[in-house]
Amino acid sequence: MATVWTLDEDKLITQLERPVKDLQDLGIPNAAQIVEDLPEGERQILTVQSYTMIGANWRASSADPNAQCQPHIQLRGTPSPSSKVTNGYIRFVDVQVLRTPSYSARHKQINLFMDYRAMPQILEQLQHAQRYLWVGHFANGHIYGDLHSAP
Numbered sequence: 001m002a003t004v005w006t007l008d009e010d011k012l013i014t015q016l017e018r019p020v021k022d023l024q025d026l027g028i029p030n031a032a033q034i035v036e037d038l039p040e041g042e043r044q045i046l047t048v049q050s051y052t053m054i055g056a057n058w059r060a061s062s063a064d065p066n067a068q069c070q071p072h073i074q075l076r077g078t079p080s081p082s083s084k085v086t087n088g089y090i091r092f093v094d095v096q097v098l099r100t101p102s103y104s105a106r107h108k109q110i111n112l113f114m115d116y117r118a119m120p121q122i123l124e125q126l127q128h129a130q131r132y133l134w135v136g137h138f139a140n141g142h143i144y145g146d147l148h149s150a151p
């Protein structure tokens with residue numbers, strides 16, 4: 001299935017120029033919000049229809065001269081009948097900075113943090129015809145998220 005790419009340059013520039021105050025501005029909830037936005041027994045499922053690959057590079061502040069980078073993928077689609085999610089991110093990070101999968105109700109967004117080594121598999125899965133991004137909260141605080149796909 002070929003993906004048709006369209007670029008709304010004005011929208012992209014507006015998003016890039018918008019200041020980001022903290023991770024919550026990006027739809028990444030803190031630990032308390034993870035449980036609040038995704039109570040035990042609930043899950044959010046996104047049927048993926050399109051995606052955008054992003055290579056990000058930044059410096060956190062003038063006080064910290066160290067630059068950072070993070071490749072990630074933004075996924076867009078439609079929610080399952082019992083879900084409200086409309087988009088998601090798979091962020092590729094070093095194994096030492098993996099975070100808990102999360103759902104942001106405010107942004108209707110799933111966030112997964114994957115080890116860089118998973119990138120080839122994820123890119124292969126995105127070529128499949130059926131793709132589902134999901135996150136669920138199970139008993140004893142178990143939170144799980146992944147990308148399901150089928151050729």
